[in-house]
Structures are given as C-alpha cells and as structure tokens.
Amino acid sequence: MxxxxxxxxxxxxxxxxxxxxxxxxxxxxxxxxxxxxxxxLKEKTEYVFNKWGLPALPTLQNFLTLLEGEKIFRWLLNSTLISVSSVILCVMISSFMAYAFTRYTFPGKSFLFTLITSLLVLSPVVLVIPLFRTMVAINLHNTYLSVIIVYVGVMIPISTYLLTSFFRSIPQAIIDASIVDGCTEFQIYKNIMMPLSMPAVITTILTNWLYIWNEILISLVFLQNDSLRTLMSGLALFKGKYTTDIPLTMSGVAVAIIPTLIIYLIGQRYFVRGLTTGAVK
Amino acid sequence: MVRSKLIGKQAGTAFLFLLPGLLLIGFVYLIPIINVIGLSLSKGVGENQTFAGLTNYQVILKDRLFQSAFLNNVKLLVIVPILTLGALIFASILYDRIRGWRIYQTVIFIPVVLAIAAMGITFGQLLQFKGLVNEFLRSIQLGFLTRDWLGDQNIALWTVGGVIIWKELGFGTILFLARLMSVEQDLFDAAKVDGASWWQRLWNVSIPQLVHVIEFYAILLVVTVFSFVFDYILILTNGGPNNSTIVGEFFIYKFGFIYNRFNIASTVAVLYLVVGIILMIVRYQIVKRIEE
Incomplete structure (x- = not known):
C-alpha cells in the first residue's frame, strides 16, 4: 500500500x-x-415498569394535575412578571450607563467602569444576608419589588459590559452628524445608539432573562410566601414533596425548561454572543 | 479653561446617565458589603448588636465544618482542567467542520441554558441507587460500577462535579470554537502542508492561539467553583450526606437562613468576598490582555 x-x-x-x-x-x-x-407524558403506573422507553399511551394527565392541584400556574405567572420587569429595567438602566461610558470623558471613568463590570464575579450569596435584613427593615420582603431590585442590581455589571462593548463600535461620525442636526443627548441615545445596537440589546435581554428565569437563591430568600414564589424556587421545594410521583415531578420540570428551550432554539446566536463577548475579539 | 469647562459639562451629563445604575449598585453591592463586614465584627443583630472584634473570625477559622466547606470548594477545582481540556478537544473537532457540526454546536450548548434547579431534580432521579444510571450500567455488564451516586458521602461531591461538567462543557467548547474561527486559516493550512498531525496542530497552533481565551475560561470556572455552585448543592444534595458536599455558599445560606446565625454566616461571607475580590483582580488582568 x-x-x-x-x-x-x-x-x-x-x-x-x-x-x-x-x-x-x-x-x-x-x-x-x-x-x-x-x-x-407517562402515567405513574406505566413508569414503574417502563422507565426508559417512549410512553405506550402518552398522556397529558400530569400537566392537568399540575394545573389544578399545585400553584404552578401562579408560579409561572410570577416568574414571567418578575423576569419581564427586571429585564426591561435592567436593560434601560444599563444602557444609560453604557452610553455614559461610551460618550463622555470624566475623571475616574475607566476605574469606575472596571469596578462596576468586575462585580459580576461576586456571589450573590455573600450579599444576601445584609440585603435580606435591609428588605425586612424597609418592609419590602415578600414583594415582587424586592427581587426585581436585586435582580436588576446583580445584572447591571454584565449588561453594562455587553452594551458598552457594542456602543464603542458605533462610528463617531454618525453621532457627530446627529449633533450637527441638533439632536439632544437623550435623542442621540434613543434615536441613534439604541436602534443601531439592537443585536447587542437582544443579547443583553436574553442573557438577563436566562439568569433571572433560572435563579433560585434570591427568590427563595426574599419571597417566602407560597403564592409569590417563582417557578424555579417553587420547583426546588416541590422536589421534596413529590419524590414518589416522578412523572408528576418531571411534568413540573418540563414546564420550567420548555420556554428556555424554545427561546434558545430561536435566538441561539444571541445567547452564544452574550456569553462569549469579552473573551473573543 | 474651555477644555476643563467642557469636561465639567460632560461629567454632569454623564452623571445623570449613570445615576440610576449607581444607586442600584450602591443598594445591592456597596451597602450590603459594608453591612456584612459590620455583622462579621459583631455579636447579635439589630438592637442587640455589639462589637466583638475578630472573635467570629477566630471561631470560624477553627471550625471543622467551615474548613471542610472551604476544602470542598478547593476539591471542586478539579473540574477546571477537565473542562478546559474537554472543551479544547470538542472545539477542535467541531473546527474540522465534520459532517453535522452545526447541529452538534447547537446541541452541546443546550445544557448551558437549562435551569440548574430543573436539571438537578432530573439528575437526582437518574443518579439514585435504584435510578436509571445504575440500571444502564448493569445492562451493559458494568454492574460493578453501580454506586449510590449522591447518597454515598465518599463520592457525592465528585458526582456534583460531574453534573457541573455536564452543564458547563458546552460553554467552553463554543467559546474556544468562536476564537478558533477568528484565527487565520492560513496558520492551520501551513501546519497541514508541513505534515503536522491533528494532535500536533492542536498543540502547536490552536493552543498558542487560544492561550488568552483558555485563561479567561479557566478563571471563569474558578469563579464558578467559589461563587456559583450553590444551586447545584441545594438541589442535588442539600449539603449532605453527612455534610460531605457542603461548600462556602451553602454554609452561608444554612447558617444565615436555617440556623439564624447571621454573625457567623456573615463572617464566612466576608471570607468568600475576599476570595471573590482576588478572583476579580486576576480576571481583570486577563481581560485586559485580551483587549490589547
């Protein structure tokens, strides 16, 4: 050969x-x-002898049981409400910050930028005890607002980082032209920067949503009222209660992951960009 | 004179744009950090709070449970080289654009986006002694490998590590692949012409090109191990069996919110805060080098 x-x-x-x-x-x-x-999709009785295989008779009974017996529908609603409002607020506030870091020079700018964007390394667990005590003191625990504030705060560092790195790539000439046209600063932000940065904004929205939707600790600590729980922290407690009915537990798990799977399959490239910005130039 | 006025005006507008964010950062990071340090130096909370100097630190540093929690964080660092190497190999295979590479790329990232709570419950089922993983092992004649994966205190921590690897591998792979794709194709072609084998290309071309990204990924994993494993522990083992999987974050949660020992929990929080700040500085150095 x-x-x-x-x-x-x-x-x-x-x-x-x-x-x-x-x-x-x-x-x-x-x-x-x-x-x-x-x-x-299996009956509890089928699961006993058929653990791996496809269900012989697929059934939606588990999902129906979930809907009537448990608060899962309420939790789904809570999660949606909390994620949507946190994401909107966080993207707004972070894009203001990113705009300031891109457009202006002021003393201590690069230090402040580094400091804020580095905070993403800190574990929320180290902050959660004093935060909880503060929330109790100002009577905000067990409210949506408490978790929304914390989520927005925790997500500002990464969001500001993502948006700033995109804002910096927008040509100065476009901004100069709009100044000549007599745009105010806020108009430049609103009519130039944000529309031109849509890919980065979508990436930031998805990165935020993913973290907030999946988060357990903060919602577990701040929302201790059963009807206020988010889907994930509800699931974490649900786990202990229904270990014997595995098909029912798995239907709860399915409800929690299916929205993520769908959004991921649609917006894959944005997710990937969000998680790789900063490491790949 | 004109210039300094201009900067002054700029600083004013900039400040307005920064204000909402700064207020929130202050509320969520700055004030809690000051308070947690205060709590760690005290006995009691609220009106009963009295200054206790470094007593809590003396107690905690000698505490067996704290020591094993910290040690468990250190042990989990074993996932850093495993994941880095695994991600490098997978990224290099995908870079060869083998048939179906786009589908592989989509699939490998799926674990990254799935909630730890949901997947933890699922893995909890799969890894039970009578669970499907053991059943599978028996069915392929590997019955001697069956274990009580999460219930045996000698291996539970490593099982948790395995689940973290399952979840994190896709991220590293996609990160490395994205970087490889921005490398000049000529470098690989030249190596091929010179007769370099696949492994030689990985070692002599890919790794040198990827060195900063590898550092970035590795520091991110170290951060994960010290700051973001709480969810895995809570769902998979709840710190057990016999406290064998307790880590720093879980220690803080347990002492703070189950035992209501805020001072001890805050002391541990400050120690992990210090670890976090060190990692923050190291990470900054690495990111700065990438940007240059």
Missing part, C-alpha cells in the same frame, strides 16, 4: 472516531431532556 493510501485510511478511521465522540456528546447532553419529556 502506498503511503497516501495508509494516510487516507487513517483519516477515515479518525473521522469515524470524531463522529463517534460527538454522537456520544449529543446523547449525554440530551439524555436528561429526553428523560424529562418521556416521563412527563
């Missing part, structure tokens, strides 16, 4: 090996998701 042929067959073997590894990766990534979905 010629050298070339050996190389070729080696290449084929290696190609199969690479495909094999990737298939294994796909299986491991998706297996838990598969388990959630097929289990959620």
């Amino acid at each position: 010629s050298r070339k042929l050996i190389d070729q067959s080696k290449g084929v073997v290696f190609g199969v090996f690479k495909q094999g590894i990737m298939l294994l990766m796909v299986l491991t990534s998706l297996l838990p998701v598969y388990f959630i979905i097929v289990t959620a």
Whole structure:
C-alpha cells in the first residue's frame, strides 16, 4: 500500500472516531431532556415498569394535575412578571450607563467602569444576608419589588459590559452628524445608539432573562410566601414533596425548561454572543 | 479653561446617565458589603448588636465544618482542567467542520441554558441507587460500577462535579470554537502542508492561539467553583450526606437562613468576598490582555 493510501485510511478511521465522540456528546447532553419529556407524558403506573422507553399511551394527565392541584400556574405567572420587569429595567438602566461610558470623558471613568463590570464575579450569596435584613427593615420582603431590585442590581455589571462593548463600535461620525442636526443627548441615545445596537440589546435581554428565569437563591430568600414564589424556587421545594410521583415531578420540570428551550432554539446566536463577548475579539 | 469647562459639562451629563445604575449598585453591592463586614465584627443583630472584634473570625477559622466547606470548594477545582481540556478537544473537532457540526454546536450548548434547579431534580432521579444510571450500567455488564451516586458521602461531591461538567462543557467548547474561527486559516493550512498531525496542530497552533481565551475560561470556572455552585448543592444534595458536599455558599445560606446565625454566616461571607475580590483582580488582568 502506498503511503497516501495508509494516510487516507487513517483519516477515515479518525473521522469515524470524531463522529463517534460527538454522537456520544449529543446523547449525554440530551439524555436528561429526553428523560424529562418521556416521563412527563407517562402515567405513574406505566413508569414503574417502563422507565426508559417512549410512553405506550402518552398522556397529558400530569400537566392537568399540575394545573389544578399545585400553584404552578401562579408560579409561572410570577416568574414571567418578575423576569419581564427586571429585564426591561435592567436593560434601560444599563444602557444609560453604557452610553455614559461610551460618550463622555470624566475623571475616574475607566476605574469606575472596571469596578462596576468586575462585580459580576461576586456571589450573590455573600450579599444576601445584609440585603435580606435591609428588605425586612424597609418592609419590602415578600414583594415582587424586592427581587426585581436585586435582580436588576446583580445584572447591571454584565449588561453594562455587553452594551458598552457594542456602543464603542458605533462610528463617531454618525453621532457627530446627529449633533450637527441638533439632536439632544437623550435623542442621540434613543434615536441613534439604541436602534443601531439592537443585536447587542437582544443579547443583553436574553442573557438577563436566562439568569433571572433560572435563579433560585434570591427568590427563595426574599419571597417566602407560597403564592409569590417563582417557578424555579417553587420547583426546588416541590422536589421534596413529590419524590414518589416522578412523572408528576418531571411534568413540573418540563414546564420550567420548555420556554428556555424554545427561546434558545430561536435566538441561539444571541445567547452564544452574550456569553462569549469579552473573551473573543 | 474651555477644555476643563467642557469636561465639567460632560461629567454632569454623564452623571445623570449613570445615576440610576449607581444607586442600584450602591443598594445591592456597596451597602450590603459594608453591612456584612459590620455583622462579621459583631455579636447579635439589630438592637442587640455589639462589637466583638475578630472573635467570629477566630471561631470560624477553627471550625471543622467551615474548613471542610472551604476544602470542598478547593476539591471542586478539579473540574477546571477537565473542562478546559474537554472543551479544547470538542472545539477542535467541531473546527474540522465534520459532517453535522452545526447541529452538534447547537446541541452541546443546550445544557448551558437549562435551569440548574430543573436539571438537578432530573439528575437526582437518574443518579439514585435504584435510578436509571445504575440500571444502564448493569445492562451493559458494568454492574460493578453501580454506586449510590449522591447518597454515598465518599463520592457525592465528585458526582456534583460531574453534573457541573455536564452543564458547563458546552460553554467552553463554543467559546474556544468562536476564537478558533477568528484565527487565520492560513496558520492551520501551513501546519497541514508541513505534515503536522491533528494532535500536533492542536498543540502547536490552536493552543498558542487560544492561550488568552483558555485563561479567561479557566478563571471563569474558578469563579464558578467559589461563587456559583450553590444551586447545584441545594438541589442535588442539600449539603449532605453527612455534610460531605457542603461548600462556602451553602454554609452561608444554612447558617444565615436555617440556623439564624447571621454573625457567623456573615463572617464566612466576608471570607468568600475576599476570595471573590482576588478572583476579580486576576480576571481583570486577563481581560485586559485580551483587549490589547
């Protein structure tokens, strides 16, 4: 056999090996998701003898049970309300900050920018005890507002970072032209910067939404009233209560992850950009 | 004179744009940090709060449970090299644009976006002694590998580490892949012409090109291990069995909100705050190098 042929067959073997590894990766990534979905569609009695397979008779009974018996619908509503208002507020406030960091020079600017954007490294757990005491003192615990304030605060560093790095790429000439046209500062922000930065704004919205939708600790601590809970913290407590009815538990899990999966599949590139900005230039 | 006036005016407008954000940062970060330090130096809370100097620190540093919590954070660092290496290999395979690479890319990122609470409950089921992971192992004649993955205090922490790896691998892979795609293709072609094997290209071309991103990813993982593993522990093991999976964050939560020992919990919070600030500085150095 010629050298070339050996190389070729080696290449084929290696190609199969690479495909094999990737298939294994796909299986491991998706297996838990598969388990959630097929289990959620099974009767409790079927699950006893058929744990892995597809449901023989798919049923939506678990979801119906969830809707009547549990507060899951309320939790879903709470999560939606809290995420939507936190995300809107956070993107607004962070885009103001990003605008200031891009457009103006003032003493201590780069220090302040570094300080604020570095805060994303700190664990919310180290802040949560004094924050909780403050919320109790000003009578805000057990209100939507308490978690919204904390979520917005915690997400400002990353959002400001994402938006500033995009704002900086907008050509100065466009801004200069709008100044000549007599735009006020707020008009430049509103009519020039924000519309031109839509990809970055969407990325920031999705990054925020993902964190807030999935968050447990802050909602667990600040919302201790059962009807105020978010879906995730409700689920965390739900887990302890229904360990015997696994299909029911999995239907709750399914309700929690399906919105994320759909949004991810639609907005994949924005998610990826949000999480990789800063590391890849 | 004109210039300084201009800067003054700019600073004024800038301040207006910064104000809402600064107020929130002050409320959520600055005031709590001051208060948590105050609590850590005191006995009692509220009206009963009295200055106690460094007593809490002396107590906590000798505390066995705290020591094992910190040690568990350190042990979990083992995921840093595993994930870095794994992500490098997966990214390099995807970079070869093997058939279906776009689908693989989409799928590998799915665990990253799924809620830890939801996946923790699922893994809790799969990893039970009578769960499906063990059933699967038995069915492929690997029955001797079956374990009580989350219930055995000798391995529970490593199982948690495994779940973190499952969740985080996609992020590293996509991060490295994005960087690889911005490298000049010529570099890889030249190496190919010179007869470099796949592994040689990984070692001699990819890794040197990726070095800053690798550092960035590694520091992010260290941050995750010290600051963002609470959700995994709460859902998967609740710190057990026998406190074998307790970590700093969980210690703070348990002492603060279950035992109502705010001073002790705050002391641990300050110690982890110090770790956080050190990581913040290291991360800043790395990001600065990427930007240059």
